[in-house]
Amino acid sequence: MARRDVAIVATAQRPNQVGSTLTSVELILPVINEVIEKLGIERQKIGFWCHGSCDYMSGQPFSFVAAVDAIGAWPPIIESHVEGDGALALYEAWVKIQTGECDVALVFSNGKTTSGPIDRILNLQADPYMVTPLWPGFDSLSALQARACLDSNVLTEADMAEVAARSYRDALNNPIAYAKENVTAEQLLARPYVTAPLRAHDCGVPVDGANAVVLAAGDAARGLAERPAWIRGIDHRIDTQRLGARSMTESFSTAVAAHKAGVGDDRIDVAELHAPYTHQEILLRRAMNLGEGTHINPSGGALVSNPAMAAGLARFAEAAESVFSGSADRVLAHCTSGPMLQQNLVCVMEGE
Amino acid sequence: MSAATTPSTPGADGIFVAPLVVEYPYKRTVGTLLSRFFLSLQEGRLEGTRGSDGRVFFPPAEFDPVTGRALDEWVTLPETGTVTTWAWQSVPQPNQPLEHPFAWALITIDGTEVPMLHAVDAGDIGRIRTGSRVKVRWAAERSGGVRDIACFDLLEEAS
Numbered sequence: 434m435a436r437r438d439v440a441i442v443a444t445a446q447r448p449n450q451v452g453s454t455l456t457s458v459e460l461i462l463p464v465i466n467e468v469i470e471k472l473g474i475e476r477q478k479i480g481f482w483c484h485g486s487c488d489y490m491s492g493q494p495f496s497f498v499a500a501v502d503a504i505g506a507w508p509p510i511i512e513s514h515v516e517g518d519g520a521l522a523l524y525e526a527w528v529k530i531q532t533g534e535c536d537v538a539l540v541f542s543n544g545k546t547t548s549g550p551i552d553r554i555l556n557l558q559a560d561p562y563m564v565t566p567l568w569p570g571f572d573s574l575s576a577l578q579a580r581a582c583l584d585s586n587v588l589t590e591a592d593m594a595e596v597a598a599r600s601y602r603d604a605l606n607n608p609i610a611y612a613k614e615n616v617t618a619e620q621l622l623a624r625p626y627v628t629a630p631l632r633a634h635d636c637g638v639p640v641d642g643a644n645a646v647v648l649a650a651g652d653a654a655r656g657l658a659e660r661p662a663w664i665r666g667i668d669h670r671i672d673t674q675r676l677g678a679r680s681m682t683e684s685f686s687t688a689v690a691a692h693k694a695g696v697g698d699d700r701i702d703v704a705e706l707h708a709p710y711t712h713q714e715i716l717l718r719r720a721m722n723l724g725e726g727t728h729i730n731p732s733g734g735a736l737v738s739n740p741a742m743a744a745g746l747a748r749f750a751e752a753a754e755s756v757f758s759g760s761a762d763r764v765l766a767h768c769t770s771g772p773m774l775q776q777n778l779v780c781v782m783e784g785e
Numbered sequence: 786m787s788a789a790t791t792p793s794t795p796g797a798d799g800i801f802v803a804p805l806v807v808e809y810p811y812k813r814t815v816g817t818l819l820s821r822f823f824l825s826l827q828e829g830r831l832e833g834t835r836g837s838d839g840r841v842f843f844p845p846a847e848f849d850p851v852t853g854r855a856l857d858e859w860v861t862l863p864e865t866g867t868v869t870t871w872a873w874q875s876v877p878q879p880n881q882p883l884e885h886p887f888a889w890a891l892i893t894i895d896g897t898e899v900p901m902l903h904a905v906d907a908g909d910i911g912r913i914r915t916g917s918r919v920k921v922r923w924a925a926e927r928s929g930g931v932r933d934i935a936c937f938d939l940l941e942e943a944s
Contacts, residue, residue, distance in 0.1 A: 454800035492807045553878065562819055563844050563931050564902055568880045573889045574902075576872030581891075584870065584915050629873040629910060677891050677900035678850075681870060 439530050440654040440661030441782065443471045444750035446644040449611040449738035451547050453641035457491060460543045461503040464645040468539065472647060472657050476505065479647075480535025482512035483526040485519030485542035487742045489554050500543070511535070518542060519644065519746030520707070520768030520778055524669060526648050536653040543643035544742040551639050551741055558771055560674060571709075572636055574676065574772040576628045579712040581681030583630055587719070590630060593711035594618035597634035597736060604733030611738040612638045634736075637709035642740030644747050662756035662764065662782040666694035669778040671771075679773065687720035687767070690779040701727045701781075702761035705748035707768045709735050716774065717767060727765075731755070745769070749780065756784040818847040821859070823929035831862040831921065833897055843897040844931075864921040865940065866894040871917075873910045882936045888913045892937060904936040912939060 445467035453460065469476060482504050488496050497514040504510065513529075515522040519542020526538035552570035559565045559574075582588050598618040604610035621634045628636075647657070654661040670686035670693075672679050691697070704727050708714035714736075718729065730736075732751040735744040745768025755761040763783045770776040793803040815823065818834075822845050825832040833843035834856040841860050849856055871890040877883060882904035890913070891900035906922070907913040919937035927933040 452796065454796040454798055454802060492805050550878075561813065562815060566931050567882055567902060567904065568878060569889055569902060570878065573872050573874055577870045577889060577891055577902075580872055580915065581870040626873070626875070628875065631872070673850075675899070676902055677893075681891075 437531055437533070437650045438654070438663060439527055439648055439650050440658070440663040441749065441753035442647050442649045442654050442658035442661050443468050444644065444646045444753055445471065446609050446747060446750055447642060448609040449640040449642045449740060451611065451640055453545060453547070455641075457486070457496065457500055457543050457545065458503045460545065460641065460643040461500055461541060461645075464643050465503055465539070465541060468645040468647055474537070474657065477508065479537050479539045480511065481526055481529045481538040482510055483522040483529070483538060483540045484512070484514045485517055485522035485540070485742055485746060486514070486544065487516060489557055490544060490546065490548060490551070490741060492549065504539075504541075518742050518744065518768050518770055520749055520766070521669070521745070521770070523646065523648065523746060523749055524667060524778060527664060527667060530648060530650050536650045537657075538648045539645060540648065540746065541643070541645040542743040542746045544740040544744070545641045546639040546739065546741040547641055555741070555772075560676075564676065571772050572628045572631065575636070575710045575713070576631045578681045578773045579630050579635070579710065582712050582716065585682050587682045588712055588715045590622060591618060592715060593635055594621040596711040596714050597621055600730060600733045600736040601634070603731055604737040607732050607737075609738070610733045611640045613733065613737060631710065635711040637735045637739030637744070638737060640738045640740050642738065642743045642747070644743055644750050646746065646750050646753065658757065660757055660759060660784050662753035662784065665781045665783050666696075667778070667780040668693035669776065671776045672774070674771075674775065676773065679775075681773070682716070684716050684720040684774045684777060687717055687774065687777040687779065690777050691721040694779045694781050696721050696765060696779060696781055699763055701765045702763055703728045703731060703752060703755045704765040705730055705732060705734065705752040705767065707735050707745045707748050709739050709744070709769070711736065713769070713774055721765070721779070723765075728761075745778065752782060756782060759784070816847075818845060823933075826931070826933040827927045827929040829923055829927070831864060831894060833860050833862055833894070834858060835860050840899075841897045842899055843894045844901055860896070862897065863895045866892040866919055866937070868905065868913065868915055868917040868919060869893055869900045870915055871905065871913055882932070886910070887936070890919070890937070892919055903931075903934060905939065906936045907939055918942060
């Protein structure tokens with residue numbers, strides 16, 4: 434069966450914040466309404482709704498069921514939920530459109546990352562017998578990875594600080610970014626370690642956020658957007674969950690996903706990489722052979738606002754917007770999940 | 786789950802925020818391989834399994850990562866190993882192996898190739914490095930689990 438052409442045709446993101454007192458429905462509703470209003474379509478035209486979020490973060494099982502209030506369940510809708518980042522929900526929606534069961538799908542995600550100690554909550558994703566009982570947290574696991582990269586001269590602390598300085602400066606131009614600062618790498622290197630060898634600027638800032646994107650197939654997409662961001666390749670790969678058996682200095686799953694998604698077939702103008710840690714951006718760039726010609730994370734990336742479970746879909750929204758505006762022709766969106774770049778989803782999109 | 790142990794407090798916008806502490810005290814069966822492994826830890830021994838290519842896995846692998854064959858050859862290992870990478874936990878968090886600043890490390894037990902995660906009681910950040918030699922410190926009371934290893938201690942190095 435030939436693949437259907439599918440594109441992102443609209444996006445909406447709420448400004449990232451800390452300490453939100455909104456419920457998940459209140460977080461989601463505005464972005465759902467905004468993205469539908471942008472398209473000017475009837476809700477009934479949306480054949481599939483797909484949600485990404487994490488019950489552990491809301492502290493209650495089936496918390497995502499409440500989110501249906503934000504999309505409306507009457508007349509009946511077809512919807513699904515992914516216990517993970519919204520980017521993985523986007524993958525599900527893309528597959529759903531491929532089956533021919535619908536032409537238009539709305540994907541949304543939310544994360545109230547500051548409701549609890551996110552580093553400890555995400556620890557529950559680790560091996561329940563050998564890792565979780567030690568309660569390492571993602572920051573310290575990522576610090577182990579960073580040290581291995583430093584030891585093997587894959588990168589330097591100055592390289593890591595350069596990533597942070599560029600991200601914090603680019604965020605000054607992004608109205609929804611949370612952390613922003615006109616700062617140099619030299620200034621950042623003078624700041625103390627948090628979990629050595631990581632400093633505060635090396636770790637993504639946990640924030641509360643929500644976003645939504647609409648996917649459409651073929652002529653439906655052309656009718657909904659002036660310049661749709663066509664998905665040319667999308668692939669999701671996973672490294673072993675056994676931490677010690679994984680390479681600390683290369684991301685194999687990213688390299689495979691990038692190859693399958695066709696990253697290397699042509700130049701990439703803009704790459705939105707979901708790198709919650711500075712050294713991970715460098716590992717991702719290396720795994721995908723992204724060079725000088727590619728603008729990395731013009732939004733500031735997940736380093737300046739990391740709404741867990743929404744930060745990956747945010748990369749898709751940012752990359753697609755650069756196609757909509759005509760500022761880029763061929764773009765890359767990436768999402769990671771799990772400790773130390775365990776899972777990686779890579780997508781290439783193009784304008785026509 | 787405890788919802789009402791402390792009072793609700795209003796946020797900056799006047800919306801109340803109620804505390805909710807969630808705990809799930811599950812018991813999970815660990816299966817035959819980890820049962821044997823946890824028993825060996827409880828008895829104060831490090832045991833791994835040998836793979837088809839001769840490599841020894843610690844913690845043990847149940848199936849050969851190359852051939853998929855069930856692994857049943859057990860190997861008793863020494864209590865010493867080498868740090869392959871480390872990070873410094875300057876402010877320990879609840880339930881972590883040590884209550885004072887310590888190092889997380891991936892440690893390759895002698896005679897094995899794949900490292901495991903644990904804590905090293907290095908005392909000071911200046912005392913540990915990649916390549917440091919370490920030795921198991923057993924927990925005083927052992928109940929069968931990774932925490933039967935309290936942490937690792939640095940071995941004095943010949944200078």
